[in-house]
Amino acid sequence: MKSSIFILIGGAIGASCRYLMNHALSFTEFPIWTISENLIGSLLLGILTGYVLIKSIPLHWQRGLGVGVCGGFTTMSTFVLDVVHLFQQQTLFLIMIYLFTSLFGGLIFAFIGMALGKRMASQQPKGATNYV
Incomplete structure (x- = not known):
């Protein structure tokens, strides 16, 4: 039950951040906001994973x-819908850039995040609590 409450609160925080980011970056036809959200989310989830290791x-x-937070912040459904919109506009070059940046960028950001998370966890002062 405790996990469900934390997921609920985290999801609300992540979704709210995504909403605010969408409005801050909605000045272009190219879905830069979705790429940004998913790359940042990959980085954050990588940091969390590295820390927990x-x-x-x-x-x-x-x-x-x-x-909660990372799941609410990132968005697979918008990623797919953005590809469909770019496809309808017949912009194959933009589709390829979008797919490459999202997929490979997400992997790179996740690996960087894991390294950062491990470094953060290993540099924690002795006697400090292990809880976030």
Whole structure:
């Protein structure tokens, strides 16, 4: 039950951040906001994963931050819809840039995030709590 509450709160935070980011970056036809959200979300989830590999944090926090915040912030459905819109505009070059940037950029950001998370966890001062 505790995990569900953390996921609910995290999801609200992530979705609200995505909403605000969409309005801040909605000045272009190219879906830069979706790429930005998904890359940032990949980085954040990578940081969380890397941190958890070194330090133990309660499962409800892991789920609240990972499934809730990162899941609410990132968006697969908008990614797919953006590809459909670009396809309808017959912009094959933009589709390829969008797909490449989203997929490979997401992987790169996740790996960078994992490295950062591990580094953050390993540099935590002795005696400090392991909980986020």
